[in-house]
Amino acid sequence: MKKISILGSTGSVGTQTLDVVSHHPELFAVEGIAGGYNVMLLAEQVRRFRPKKVSVATKALADQLATQIPAGVQLFYGPEGLLEVAAGTDADMVVTALVGSQGLQPTLAAIEAGKEIGLANKETLVSAGHLVTERAARYGVKLLPIDSEHSAIFQCLNGESLDTIHKITLTASGGSFRDRTRDELKDVTVAEALQHPNWSMGAKITIDSATMANKGLEVIEAHWLFGLAYDQIEVLIHPESIIHSFVEFKDYSIIAQLGLPDMRVPIQYALTYPQRLSTPTGRLRLSEVGKLHFREMDFERFPCLRMAFESGRAGGSAPSVFNAANEVAVERFLQGEIKFLQIEDVIARTLDKHETVDSPELEQIIEIDRWARQTATIA
DSSP, X not given: OEEXXXXXXXXHHHHHHHHHHHXXXXXXXXXXXXXXXXXXXXXXXXXXXXXXXXXXXXXHHHHHHHTTSOTTOEEXXXXXXXXXXXXXXXXXXXXXXXXXXXXXXXXXXXXXXXXXXXXXXXXXXXHHHHHHHHHHXXXXXXXXXXXXXXXXXXXXXXXXXXXXXXXXXXXXXXXXXXXXXXXXXTTOOHHHHTOOXXXXXXXXXXXXXXXXXXXXHHHHXXXXXXXXXXXXXXXXXXXXXXXXXXXXXXTOOEEEEEXXXXXXXXXXXXXXXXXXXXXXXXXXXXXXXXXXXXXXXXXXXXXXXXHHHHHHHHOTTHHHHHHHHHHHHHHHHHTTSSOXXXXXXXXXXXXXXXXXXXXXOHHHHHHHHHHHHHHHHHO
């Protein structure tokens, strides 16, 4: 039986991870879960999956949760609670499904504790890819991708050598506004932006999909996961989200991974790798799909993706600033403080004010992240 802990258990990936676990209770035991503010859902998860350790965002929420869960469950809160669930249990694997850069320190702690990582928190590699990959290598820890695109690339590379890769292509649905011009985006609402055509995801990642910032974060994550130069990474709009990504090799053969858009498939593959099990998702029937469509990426239409590539190529602290500024800008949009197109303006202004630091240490990354957030708040 594989023991797992989940950081971000009440979010989209976290709840779907527990759904996968529920379909194979004989294979998995939940050692720890960390949620944020959704105490009602977290209490339900504790009662159902009986983890040994649980964490919430604040002490007040921990006190509230304590009245709703069985006796004997150890209860923690705040950043220290995340570290406890990440590194302080008997889990074999930690699924990092937190939103944003808050996943960095718990992921590093889990790696140092020798835990296998199911990585759904792309911001961890974006903010500190050099640190995460170095420590994973030092401690002999596997980084198993959960994002559908990186899982697809990972699967396509089974049995292949990284030296034989010509390029990889990450596919993008295009998000909520893929068929709108920039002029048509000036006054779009939050509700409109949250209507993703293919995937069921949290608010932040759904907005990121609409701006294409999410694909930019995935580009940087792919650079670190697979050790590829940015010139070897391309993005293609694929509205159906059937081909999740593909690899082109030096002989120009292409291997792609296809399936219906259901996050439970890449989640389960990370949990069971290298084995495959049946899943509750539906089967892909290409005869019913009929046609698949593709469009070249337009970096003028999606400047957030262009800025992500530029930040990745600049290296050092630049991706951390891109990520932090984007997180703040998205939250400002969700709160009605700025308009949709101003998200990219906030990111650009914050990047313009930053002097890149090469190979920053963890303390520097934390300080640069803090500076970028403060800057983006007023940019």
